[in-house]
Amino acid sequence: MLSSKVLLSAPSGLHARPAGELVKLVKGFAGSKVRIATPAKSVDAASMLGLLSLGLKSGSELEVSVEGGDEAAVLQAVSSFISSIGE
Amino acid sequence: MKASGPAFLWKRAASGGLSRSFSEAFALVQGELASAAEGNEVFAAHLEILEDPMLSESVGEQLAAGLPEKEAVSAACASVCSMFEAIDDEYLKARADDVRDVFGRIAAAMEGGDAQAPAELPQGCVIVAEELMPSDTARIDFSRVAGIICARGSTTSHVCIIAHSHGVPIRVGVSIDGISEGSLVEVDDPAVGGSGAIAALVRKYGRKLYVNAGSIDEIKAAMAAGADGIGLFRTEFLFMGRSSLPTREEQKELYLQALLECGGRPLTLRLLDAGGDKPLPCLHIDKEDNPFLGLRGIRLCLRHPELLQCQLGAAVDAARVLKGMHPEYFSAGEPPLRLMIPMVSTVEEVLEVRRLLPEDATELLRLGIMVETPAAVLSARTLAGVSDFFSVGSNDLTQYIMAADRGNPGVAGLYTPLSEAVLEAMRMVTAAAHSAGIPAGICGELASEPEAAQILVDTGFDSLSLAKL
Numbered sequence: 001m002l003s004s005k006v007l008l009s010a011p012s013g014l015h016a017r018p019a020g021e022l023v024k025l026v027k028g029f030a031g032s033k034v035r036i037a038t039p040a041k042s043v044d045a046a047s048m049l050g051l052l053s054l055g056l057k058s059g060s061e062l063e064v065s066v067e068g069g070d071e072a073a074v075l076q077a078v079s080s081f082i083s084s085i086g087e
Numbered sequence: 088m089k090a091s092g093p094a095f096l097w098k099r100a101a102s103g104g105l106s107r108s109f110s111e112a113f114a115l116v117q118g119e120l121a122s123a124a125e126g127n128e129v130f131a132a133h134l135e136i137l138e139d140p141m142l143s144e145s146v147g148e149q150l151a152a153g154l155p156e157k158e159a160v161s162a163a164c165a166s167v168c169s170m171f172e173a174i175d176d177e178y179l180k181a182r183a184d185d186v187r188d189v190f191g192r193i194a195a196a197m198e199g200g201d202a203q204a205p206a207e208l209p210q211g212c213v214i215v216a217e218e219l220m221p222s223d224t225a226r227i228d229f230s231r232v233a234g235i236i237c238a239r240g241s242t243t244s245h246v247c248i249i250a251h252s253h254g255v256p257i258r259v260g261v262s263i264d265g266i267s268e269g270s271l272v273e274v275d276d277p278a279v280g281g282s283g284a285i286a287a288l289v290r291k292y293g294r295k296l297y298v299n300a301g302s303i304d305e306i307k308a309a310m311a312a313g314a315d316g317i318g319l320f321r322t323e324f325l326f327m328g329r330s331s332l333p334t335r336e337e338q339k340e341l342y343l344q345a346l347l348e349c350g351g352r353p354l355t356l357r358l359l360d361a362g363g364d365k366p367l368p369c370l371h372i373d374k375e376d377n378p379f380l381g382l383r384g385i386r387l388c389l390r391h392p393e394l395l396q397c398q399l400g401a402a403v404d405a406a407r408v409l410k411g412m413h414p415e416y417f418s419a420g421e422p423p424l425r426l427m428i429p430m431v432s433t434v435e436e437v438l439e440v441r442r443l444l445p446e447d448a449t450e451l452l453r454l455g456i457m458v459e460t461p462a463a464v465l466s467a468r469t470l471a472g473v474s475d476f477f478s479v480g481s482n483d484l485t486q487y488i489m490a491a492d493r494g495n496p497g498v499a500g501l502y503t504p505l506s507e508a509v510l511e512a513m514r515m516v517t518a519a520a521h522s523a524g525i526p527a528g529i530c531g532e533l534a535s536e537p538e539a540a541q542i543l544v545d546t547g548f549d550s551l552s553l554a555k556l
Contacts, residue, residue, distance in 0.1 A: 013176075044144075047139050048135055049141040052174075053170040053171060055179060
């Protein structure tokens with residue numbers, strides 16, 4: 001398993017539209033399990049409800065972890081998507 | 088405002104069939120939502136929620152904790168909802184409604200409920216419901232609804248927001264005990280008033296609710312408020328405050344933008360309506376002793392054919408581009424662009440404008456007239472034969488029929504749009520339109536007067552175009 005920390009800088013936090021795009025991205029990596037964690041909670045990144053329920057605000061620091069598949073490539077793709085939200 | 092109508096008792100899907108397991112119910116709801124999700128954002132979002140791994144996982148957790156299936160579903164629903172309700176964000180808090188809605192469907196299917204078909208609402212009814220969830224709201228055709236009463240729900244709930252956007256009065260948290268199907272029910276909603284009262288009346292009679300606009304921003308606001316279209320788009324602002332006339336390309340861009348903002352709903356574009364009473368710096372207009380009886384509206388346009396050709400060409404260009412971008416807007420046989428000729432007094436004027444349009448114009452737009460001169464009223468039958476629609480401009484029509492300048496305090500008392508003479512003129516206009524099979528609307532200030540709305544509906548107008556919604 002690989003993991004890394006990412007900063008969410010989108011001014012309006014993680015809202016429905018970017019969360020939906022993130023879910024779509026993660027579902028594209030069929031062989032990998034991706035999770036997003038805050039200090040309080042960890043959720044399946046393929047779950048829109050899970051992501052929204054984190055109530056992520058701008059400036060939140062997240063930990064992305066990937067298990068299975070091409071872990072390094074998936075981690076890179078998901079992390080750069082999250083840091084690019086709101087750009 | 089107050090609205091009333093026969094009660095329509097909103098029923099949930101009938102239960103009582105064979106009960107289903109969670110997985111059977113899940114599959115049934117999945118099928119229902121998948122077929123309803125096509126082109127419907129609410130159901131598409133609900134399908135996503137249903138298929139979200141968190142939903143099945145949370146039910147699985149409750150089952151693993153030893154709860155029977157039905158209890159597991161309601162416990163899972165409560166736990167997912169509480170997560171959303173704890174979030175300090177109004178938008179995300181409201182998602183709990185959608186989650187409850189989806190779980191509610193599963194629970195109903197487990198109890199043997201069947202697929203929910205869209206309700207056939209009687210025109211002008213008052214919906215009486217225990218509670219209306221977002222999926223219920225998505226099935227309501229608000230153009231048929233005079234009002235809504237719910238026993239449960241909050242004023243910030245989804246159904247209230249949507250009802251208000253349609254100008255439909257709604258009360259939540261009131262007793263619905265003893266209301267029987269078809270009985271007369273009154274809904275009093277202080278949040279809906281003024282234009283809302285007119286909107287509700289227009290809907291009740293199944294007429295179109297248009298808004299007048301003089302800018303792209305006003306079109307946006309009208310569409311956001313749920314208008315059926317733009318009943319008068321004034322193009323004068325394009326010509327104001329400049330020393331040269333706007334180019335065909337410049338006009339085309341603006342008209343296209345306006346059409347796109349309307350999203351397929353009608354845009355009634357009035358050809359330049361200038362004259363001695365409404366001068367333009369970019370157009371030389373001779374001083375007249377009596378500008379209201381002078382070169383104004385189409386008379387001025389026909390005197391400057393290059394100006395008229397440029398505006399008509401720009402409108403045709405915009406409609407052509409729109410058709411390329413959105414052929415579906417044209418598939419019902421009623422193109423969204425309606426060109427409206429101001430200040431018509433003879434059939435010749437209409438024919439001259441029609442001659443300037445290309446041969447395929449009938450596939451791209453409709454050409455109608457403003458009825459605002461006594462001459463147009465008295466020749467309405469002939470004009471209806473060469474026009475695709477009528478729109479009464481009540482301000483000028485009243486002035487011309489009563490021969491009274493509304494701005495002159497000495498005769499302002501004669502400026503009475505609801506007087507016998509003006510009403511009779513309007514009846515002649517709607518009758519002539521209907522016997523020729525074309526629609527007649529009204530776009531003057533009278534359409535925005537709440538006390539006139541019932542009279543205008545009774546006069547037979549197919550659309551009322553309000554100053555603001």
